[in-house]
Amino acid sequence: xxxxxxxxxxxxxxxxxxxxxxxxxxxxxxxxxxxxxxxxxxxxxxxxxxxxxxxxxxxxxxxxxxxxxxxxxxxxxxxxxxxxxxxxxxxxxxxxxxxxxxxxxxxxxxxxxxxxxxxxxxxxxxxxxxxxxxxxxxxxxxxxxxxxxxxxxxxxxxxxxxxxxxxxxxxxxxxxxxxxxxxxxxxxxxxxxxxxxxxxxxxxxxxxxxxxxxxxxxxxxxxxxxxxxxxxxxxxxxx
Numbered sequence: 001x002x003x004x005x006x007x008x009x010x011x012x013x014x015x016x017x018x019x020x021x022x023x024x025x026x027x028x029x030x031x032x033x034x035x036x037x038x039x040x041x042x043x044x045x046x047x048x049x050x051x052x053x054x055x056x057x058x059x060x061x062x063x064x065x066x067x068x069x070x071x072x073x074x075x076x077x078x079x080x081x082x083x084x085x086x087x088x089x090x091x092x093x094x095x096x097x098x099x100x101x102x103x104x105x106x107x108x109x110x111x112x113x114x115x116x117x118x119x120x121x122x123x124x125x126x127x128x129x130x131x132x133x134x135x136x137x138x139x140x141x142x143x144x145x146x147x148x149x150x151x152x153x154x155x156x157x158x159x160x161x162x163x164x165x166x167x168x169x170x171x172x173x174x175x176x177x178x179x180x181x182x183x184x185x186x187x188x189x190x191x192x193x194x195x196x197x198x199x200x201x202x203x204x205x206x207x208x209x210x211x212x213x214x215x216x217x218x219x220x221x222x223x224x225x226x227x228x229x230x231x232x233x234x235x236x237x238x239x
Contacts, residue, residue, distance in 0.1 A: 038060075096117050114195065163207040
């Protein structure tokens with residue numbers, strides 16, 4: 001029986017769905033596993049409430065742990081956001097970068113990476129929603145997520161494929177295209193793929209002639225193959 005002064009923590013219908021951080025921490029100690037649980041819960045909360053809108057109390061409610069447990073592992077929400085940003089970057093950005101490491105042409109790298117990134121991000125709805133929001137956000141999260149496309153565009157500029165200056169405004173425009181494509185793929189999973197059109201639009205923003213921009217996304221997929229089929233199945237199995 002609950003006493004008259006007992007505080008009852010409200011239940012939440014939202015549960016932690018993604019398991020990526022916990023899967024990575026399976027063989028680590030309890031403290032590391034709890035930290036991973038909080039990071040997975042944060043992905044769920046950020047996907048539902050937004051990065052700025054999600055409160056620590058909502059994250060701990062989803063993780064079903066006390067607020068004190070959160071502050072044992074993280075100084076504040078900003079530190080958690082930073083940890084999740086680095087984790088997402090390591091999982092998606094580094095994964096794409098490793099896959100295209102043998103591609104030296106900057107325009108081909110942009111066309112491939114755009115399509116690979118969108119497909120991998122959308123393979124997990126919660127991560128996809130989080131990444132789509134991060135693309136329109138500011139701060140360290142977007143910085144981590146955007147370092148891949150920044151690198152590839154810089155390569156293309158140096159090689160003379162892109163006649164643009166790599167400014168924050170340009171980067172914001174490119175990220176908005178990627179974020180919109182991820183959102184469209186999540187909202188319409190049975191529709192025709194959006195990533196080829198997104199890659200074409202990005203190439204055109206970078207100054208590639210329309211005909212070449214239209215042809216390149218399909219051509220690089222034929223040339224290098226769609227490695228995301230295997231990668232996406234691995235993402236789905238990790239939850």
